Amino acid sequence: MQEDYLTKIRSVYNQFTKAEKKVADYILENPKKVLFMSISDLAEACNVGDTSVFRFCKTMNVKGYQEFKMMLSLSMRQAAPDSTAEQGKSITLQDNIEDLVKKVLAENVSAIQETYSLINLKTVSAAVDAFYGDEGHEQVPADRTEGQLYHGCKYAAYHCIDTERG
Secondary structure (H helix, E strand, O other): OOOOHHHHHHHOHHHOOHHHHHHHHHHHHOHHHHOOOOHHHHHHHHOOOHHHHHHHHHHOOOOOHHHHHHHHHHHHHHHOOOOOOOOOOOOOOOOOHHHHHHHHHHHHHHHHHHHHHHOOHHHHHHHHHHHHHHHOOOOOOOOOOOOOEEOOEEOOOOOOOOOOOO
């Protein structure tokens, strides 16, 4: 089982430097928000330098900021209540096929929901605009099939989903 990083932060709080305590305070107050922040964003929010955030991560015995966010995310996910009875249960040799399918489905749905929660739609929209310009997706031929290449990128589109943009 993954260690609860919020509890670990509290337990080693007195070992932190003044700057690291600012980082710890922010993380303890905004753990979900931190998962979506870059090291520079977190440093700015805490009024410290990027190096202080990196030292905080080293004090927490992780190799860097990305590993810290991953471990924090894993500990928060395990602490979150499951939305279904099957979710979070391990597959066992005693499971019948119906239980097995339900557990796999629940885990996949959870993974998709978690991925969706990480998507910043404004950033995706800006990337699409930067790639295609003001024309949006209108350049994508409607007769292309999934997996074909267009401008060096894979896509799965059968018609333009962005033609209503005005």
